[in-house]
Amino acid sequence: MRQLSRIAYLFTLLFASASLLLAQQSDYAIKRNFDTTYKSIFNRVEAANSIGALDSMKSEMDSLELRNLPHADFLDKALYPDTFVDRIRSLRTLHSLTYEKVYLIQTQGLKVEELETKIIYLTGKLDTLTTQRDRLLVELQEAKKTNTQYREIIRRLQANLQAKDRLIFALVDSIFLPYGKDSAQISDLHREAIGRKLEKANVLTRVEEIAGENAAFLSVTQLQPKDYGSVIDQYQQFSNRWKGLREKITAAVLAGSKYGTGAISGPSGKAKPGAPAPPPETPGARVDSLLLLWESRLQTMIWDGITKEFTTKGITVDPFHDGPSFASSIRNYMNTLKASGQDASTFVNDVWKARIDKEWREALVKPGVLGSAEYAALDREVSQLTRPAIDVKFIVYSVIVILLALAVWWFFIRKPKNVAPAAKKP
Numbered sequence: 001m002r003q004l005s006r007i008a009y010l011f012t013l014l015f016a017s018a019s020l021l022l023a024q025q026s027d028y029a030i031k032r033n034f035d036t037t038y039k040s041i042f043n044r045v046e047a048a049n050s051i052g053a054l055d056s057m058k059s060e061m062d063s064l065e066l067r068n069l070p071h072a073d074f075l076d077k078a079l080y081p082d083t084f085v086d087r088i089r090s091l092r093t094l095h096s097l098t099y100e101k102v103y104l105i106q107t108q109g110l111k112v113e114e115l116e117t118k119i120i121y122l123t124g125k126l127d128t129l130t131t132q133r134d135r136l137l138v139e140l141q142e143a144k145k146t147n148t149q150y151r152e153i154i155r156r157l158q159a160n161l162q163a164k165d166r167l168i169f170a171l172v173d174s175i176f177l178p179y180g181k182d183s184a185q186i187s188d189l190h191r192e193a194i195g196r197k198l199e200k201a202n203v204l205t206r207v208e209e210i211a212g213e214n215a216a217f218l219s220v221t222q223l224q225p226k227d228y229g230s231v232i233d234q235y236q237q238f239s240n241r242w243k244g245l246r247e248k249i250t251a252a253v254l255a256g257s258k259y260g261t262g263a264i265s266g267p268s269g270k271a272k273p274g275a276p277a278p279p280p281e282t283p284g285a286r287v288d289s290l291l292l293l294w295e296s297r298l299q300t301m302i303w304d305g306i307t308k309e310f311t312t313k314g315i316t317v318d319p320f321h322d323g324p325s326f327a328s329s330i331r332n333y334m335n336t337l338k339a340s341g342q343d344a345s346t347f348v349n350d351v352w353k354a355r356i357d358k359e360w361r362e363a364l365v366k367p368g369v370l371g372s373a374e375y376a377a378l379d380r381e382v383s384q385l386t387r388p389a390i391d392v393k394f395i396v397y398s399v400i401v402i403l404l405a406l407a408v409w410w411f412f413i414r415k416p417k418n419v420a421p422a423a424k425k426p
Contacts, residue, residue: 031074031075045098046098054095126206158227161214168207188255207287219297232298307320313350330378
């Protein structure tokens with residue numbers, strides 16, 4: 001009986017050893033097959049020179065990921081310090097980079113180096129303008145000696161900001177245009193490539209900085225009424241460009257971050273540096289808030305400035321903060337003047353014609369402020385306040401015409417009629 005127990009124990013031990021050996025061989029096979037397939041795909045992607053070849057390799061990558069997903073925990077330990085997710089991500093990132101390079105060469109005749117050079121040039125120009133802006137802000141604080149000097153620095157600072165506005169969107173266009181104008185037709189791989197370029201050029205952060213600089217410009221300068229026309233144009237152009245690009249930029253940044261948070265690992269497992277940092281959680285939200293701040297400050301400065309034109313002359317009108325409330329306030333004041341029979345000359349001549357129409361009209365006619373049609377209607381109504389009931393010039397011209405007509409009529413009435421000659425007698 002004891003002999004049988006020993007035999008059973010021996011068989012159990014042999015079975016356990018065989019199972020352990022088979023498990024070790026199975027784990028080894030899983031790691032070996034993964035490494036072999038990974039290295040094969042990696043090397044072929046690096047050497048690929050056609051879109052077709054890269055498309056077929058994408059299917060192989062998908063198959064490699066799905067086949068080994070159940071063994072992810074084991075591979076995380078076996079591939080240390082890499083993980084299963086790191087390897088798959090690096091493979092997809094390499095595929096996307098190679099796809100972009102091959103695509104640009106085959107379809108656009110454009111080398112990646114040429115595109116990179118243009119992006120570097122534009123970012124360099126932006127950095128130069130930022131340095132100039134910082135210097136101008138220092139000069140602005142010191143320019144208290146003469147109004148002429150102060151005005152010149154404001155002009156240069158505004159030109160600097162306008163140049164940065166143009167450059168940042170030129171940079172965005174340079175990144176998007178090689179992949180086609182129709183964003184709906186851009187493939188996921190191209191969108192990922194665009195996202196990486198946007199991240200590398202730090203585009204989203206630069207847009208945020210420029211929007212913030214424009215908002216800050218309004219708080220550190222004292223603008224004159226005629227300055228606001230160009231400032232409004234600058235805001236509206238920037239806002240319209242951002243609204244047109246926001247969805248495209250956001251989609252590209254999110255796509256670029258999908259496989260861009262890790263380094264690219266070669267067949268040896270050694271990480272290649274240079275992967276972009278992850279994007280913000282809500283791309284573009286900061287730009288949106290800065291645009292709201294920019295617009296709010298601009299509108300406040302415009303309507304506060306116009307309010308002072310009335311209070312300076314001792315005229316009290318209903319408070320206003322935008323185009324509709326301004327139009328309503330002016331019409332209410334005109335109705336009050338008409339009802340009371342007060343003298344409207346100060347309001348019409350000293351405030352409206354001398355200040356509002358002469359200094360603020362360029363800003364008020366902008367669509368985002370009051371609008372040209374509404375301004376023209378208000379201007380007509382204001383002008384009629386001091387217009388006499390009878391137009392003297394019209395009466396004078398009418399009298400002159402009547403007198404001329406009477407003179408002509410009198411001339412023809414007084415003209416003697418021709419008398420026929422008498423017949424000669426025989």
